[in-house]
Amino acid sequence: MVNWKQHAAQDLEDYPLIQESLQNLPEEIQILEQAAYSIHSVRLDKIPVQGGTSRRESDLIDNIDRRGRLQGNLELAKRKAERIERGLSVLNNQERLVLERFFIHRTRDYMDRLCEELGCETAQIYRIKDAGLKKFTLAMYGDLLS
Template sequence: MKWSDCAIQDLRKYNHLKASLESIPERMEALRCRFVSIKGAATDKVPVKGGSSRYEDNLLDIIVEKERLQYLYRANKTLLDLIERGLASLDKTERLVLDRFYIDRPKDHVEKLMEELNYEKSRVYEIKDQALYKFTIAMYGIVEY
């Protein structure tokens, strides 16, 4: 995959990643509440043929989902931190251009940027390309040789 495609995909995920870092802890809290509210297993019955009880199934479901959410949170946090590191390396104009192209893309974004920055269309695209390269270098920590 081409580096620019990866960078563009990461920028497009930015808002969703931020939202997930708010929603995942809420889902984990709901799991904690569900875990506390699970009724105990009946001790007078033995599972048939090595099967498990509904109590054990519910506990295992919660444990698996919690572990997956914790992994997802760490992965999303790491990616979000990398994206923010890349964005922090940009100047105000570069950040605005990448924001309008990939993060919060309004209708007629190029024309709005041309008007706002007082640049020709070719210059807006030139800034976008330079900013995307600079963002990628800062995000992934690549040093030119």
């Protein structure tokens, strides 16, 4: 049986890191693109060593491979961030605040702060969290609850 709460919580906890990767991946791709220009072209008249390629050719292939992998990772991160944002968009203000404090931007005293800000007891905060997590899960994954 799929534990939908754990999956949803993990996606929310990963969200800040996914957003960070959306900043870092394009920069890394750009660095590799610039590095590719500094790799001198392969001499076509040179005979490669037995069973292999020249060092330059190998460096260029490695660079192309890394850029392709990073580009794929960037596309996956974009799609996941967009799905999480759509899931968060269905929540009301209280639910979103509670889920953000529980999973996305958790601080040491998050529960006390939530109780104070929302004027609720701890039990009510947990009810809001559960309701928000259910709505988020339905928006993200469809009906996994049945």
